[in-house]
Amino acid sequence: MTDFQLEVFQNEYLPEGAREVNAIVTVTASGGGDRVPGGGGAVALGESAAEVIIVDCSGSMHVPPTKLRAAKDATIAAIETLRDGVAFAVVSGTDTARLIYPHNGLVAANHETRAEAKLAVSTLRANGGTAIGQWLQLADRLFSGHPAAMRHAILLTDGQNMHETPRQLTRTLKAVTGHFVCDCRGVGTDWQVNELREIANTLLGTVDIVAEPSGLEADFRAMATAAMGKSVGDVSLRLWTPQGATVKFVKQVEPTLADLTGRRVESAPRSGDYPTGSWGDESRDYHVCIEVNPAGVGDKMLAGRVSMVVPGSNEVLGKGQIIALWTDDTALSTKINPAVAHYTGQAELAEAIQEGLEARKAGDVGRATARLGRAVALATQTGHEDTAKLLAKVVDIEDPVAGTVRLKRSVDTVDEMTLDTRSTRTKRVGKTSSES
Template structure:
């Protein structure tokens, strides 16, 4: 069954005289087809599992053993007929299953053979994640008809590539497949894995204890296997003289899509959103600069279309601008825009505060993390508030009055950092 998409636009279209900036929240929702049935997952889905087998995975021994169990759990979660592969990553990337650089069809026999190959994995060597991603891209090549998803697991830092080399790889693989990244333990870098996950339109998270890997891998695979439509784009048309200041995914997590624009027609660009399943909804924050008009004039500041992999328009919405001298109208802020502006500021405050804390700048760290506490309190983001409380002593959440904790576990700091971009949805779920 096909998915049905809807695009809703939330904004205050009224601008004061001379104003040029138009903000809107675009809510894109996917449901089952018009007959009311649930959308069936795409039978042509493909999954690649990338396991770090560098030397650091030997210590403690439970780490590699847990990674093997997690990979086996992901293999078991694959539906029959889904194409898959397993890659081992060190300073090189090598096929674990199948032996050739291809995808294999999931079947009871294939799962047994793949899990036998995974059981033989040993840890040795360095870390070059770009090489892992390039092999995944090669394995996915030729599979263009359905969702393509990768899981990348590591426990360390990208020591055998420069940041510039990794950037070049990310530019090459962006759009070829989507992917989620997981760091096990506390010796990896959040910023590094976040760069990779953002390029792959995926998520990054910490799995503090190796024992938690299997369930996490199983859940990620099940989610990926539930996707029904791949390669969906937001197509944005803007009037002559307008400039797209930014387009960002605002929920379920923050993801800047501004630089991912691909020109589709004059004054029209496509922004990737990845694969979708039924009963899924995401919010995007659009900011457009337009030429100011006279009081009383009305403008179509943007036309948003959701476009499928075949070019079909799946849904549309309009972003408007109306200039007024009525301050009661022009000063009214859209609750949706206000909420997600605050969520973006919350993530920024957390990341800046943690960076200042690492560098020993107590004053800046206290101020920025205090601001984060206040924003989390105001928006009702209780999940983030609980994570912040492990890094600072909260004296007054309403004012953001905090004191840095003298001792903070690495896992608590990294968990706060990795989940800083997970947003609370405005008004819960619409």
């Protein structure tokens, strides 16, 4: 059984009259082993997992021909990575969605079914348009017909969702939210980062760019391997707050940024659950911000109680406390916890990058320079070397500490999209826990 440990990092001391309490909650899962919790008790991992691989087969995947060929090789690599017993299917996505293997529902992975699936993948042809919502709907129907606790999809596209309206895609995402996790990949540079980011964020997955088709195989294999490493299928972060308190936000801040605030589901009086998806042996950080009614100097309050739970069963997998203590000692109350400061800066960094790139596209040189300059300064301050290198491909950096930059006259589209796509990746920081 997977064990969850929660650690809370914060400065619990607040100045007189202060209301806002901030904390970083580190959740560490370990000991997943070969069994997972489920509605009817523990079940074997192979029987509890399901995988759907969605391959864009629109006409543009044939330009150049190596793109579809690489997508086929990548899909085959993912199929080979599946453990025996894992239920799986392969979907061809165009302006419709078509199940290419098996002929109906999902099938358990074994030597025979893997061979049949690889043969089916080899017959894929590029023709038609792009309607990603229909691809997701088919995946959802496949998952709904199987009792798997862990449901994961890989979605590959090389273009924009041209054969659906944004409203149709949004409606589909709303309908399938919480049903499965979806990792999204865009190959080449003709797809939209915001579009895939919305899908990945909504379905608690990842998004990334694969600039060259040759990189698809390793990426698909890595995604499938990560999915096979999950041991708990559906876990929520539950937050209880006292009477009169307001939850300002709950955000995942490591390994990637994801705002979970709007995903809250009321679970009990003054308690709400925030979905976190499936877990393996791993650690993630969450930033919780609560506004409470201020108490008097010297008073101590339980500002929040956080736990990890299996929805429906109310099984508590780990818990921690968020404290507020009012003081008139400014040396205590003005000290910002390093973890809170770090992740606040990481969120601002992602925002500055995305706003700067949008301004650049809109031709607003002044705002683009200011926001990307701020991003350079933040990346330097937080030691985010990978992001700093990506920024250097978009701007000429004169002073990294001050954030003094000049926009490059010519920027490769792939460099711009890579910076945008990876802006939400974060870098972990050493933390100092509270003394509560």
